Amino acid sequence: MSEVRWGIIxxxxIANAFAADFQHAKTGQLKAVASRSKESADAFAEKFDIELSMVDYFSLINSHEVDVIYIAVPHVHHYDLTKACILAGKHVLCEKPFTLNESQAKELFDLAHAREVFVMEAMWTRFNPAIEQALEWVEEGEIGTLQTLQASFGFAQEQDPAHRLFNRNLGGGALLDVGIYPIFLAQLFFGKPDFIQNQAIVGDTDVDVLDQMLFGWDTGQLAMLDASIITSHPNRAVLSGTSGYIELEKSWHQAKQITLCKTDGSERSVEFDFPGLGFQFEIEEVNRCLDEGLIQSPNHQWADTLGLMATMDEIRSDIGVFYPGEPEPCDHDCDIEGHHHEHNHHKH
Structure with missing residues (x-):
């Protein structure tokens, strides 16, 4: 197959980080960018030496100059733009969360299947070499039976109601933006949880700003996960087994080092010397899949994305966070039996 030509919306x-790492990908050509602002599109194209700069998303979606489109806009636009790409016959790598909820994701995957178009959620962490190493060590039994997992992703962001993270109309909140990472890690190793307990703080703009989650599986595993956009966290991940543990140091979602500690006192660290942040690995995965004629990646399948969306739907339903256009089962301050959640009272 000839070089895969990419466009960015x-x-x-995140679009800047992705484009910067594109130069480290072994395959593919970054050909076009689209923004609603001409100045922004032109500046981005110049910065990353991109040939085509477009002011209208649909000019890019319908362009014959690109094969695959990377969607890097606020969550609330993911569904419409991914759908438009699929209908135009364009392959898609859409930033996480893939959509706002599971039903939107399912509809898009059904459409991609019908149109035979490649689609993948941009869960770039899945393709990080340190994560691949963790999977390998667990599969090889290096830490015995993996029993528990702890992971956090949090940072203190200035609470500006207009910022996408705090803006309900843009799909804001800690869960969808950063909580998806620890949830992804837990589900990568254990699958979708059989039960979920969570505590959340919902801020003045009706989005969750801090989430603490405990997942459990009928097979006996547990995961303790944190997500926050108002508090600073170490952002480590620890996988604990019956004969040792694996630690991914801070910013584990883009780790370049991983450590294996065994109960006999031995310790082994592996460092990965890759340039940039590691977006190149998901780019190479998309190019490989396209080269092989696949419509989904075997390493981050549609079912994996649907599992993530279903878990987050359940958590949001419990804490009473809904986005425009979604059905609300009850008033925001209603209590769901058997669950407790903290809630700041709203000033309507």
Whole structure:
């Protein structure tokens, strides 16, 4: 297959990180960018030496110059833009969370299946070499039976109601933005949880700002997970087994080092010397899948994304966080029996 030609929709922080890492990918060509602002599109194209700069998303979606489109805009636009790409026959890598909820994701995957178009949620952490190493060690029994997992992802963001993280109309909140990472890690190793307990703080803008989650599985495993956009966290991940543990140091979601500690006192660290943040690994995965004629990645399947969305739907339903257009089962301050959640009272 000839070189895969990429387009990017959006010019924000994550689009910049992705484009910067694109140069480290072994395959693919970054060909076009689209933004709603001409200045932003032109500046981005110049910064990353991109040939085509477009002011209208649909010019890019319908362009014959690109094969696959990376969607890097606020969560609330993921569904519409991914759908438009699929209908135009364009392959898609859409930033996480793939959509706002499971039903939207299911509809898009059904459409991609019908149209035979490759689609993947941009869970770039899945393709990080340190995560691959953790999977390998667990599969090889290096820590015995994996029993528990702890992971956090949190940072203190200035609480600006207009910022996408705090803006309900843009799909804001800690869960969808950063909570998805520890949930992904837990489900990567254990699958979808059989039970979920959670505590959340919902802020003045009706989105969750801090989540603490305890997942359990009928097979006896537990995961303790934290997500926050108002408090600073060490952002470590620890996988504990019957004969040792694996630790991913802070910013585990983009780790370059992983340590294996065994009960006999032995310790082994592996460092991965890759440039950039590691977005190149998911880019290479998409290119590989396209080269092989696949419509989903065997390493981050549609079922994996649906599992993530279903878990987050359940948590949001419990804490009473809903986005425009979603059905609300009850008033915001209603209590769901058997669950406790803290709730700041709203000033309506």
């Amino acid at each position: 959006g010019t924000g922080t």
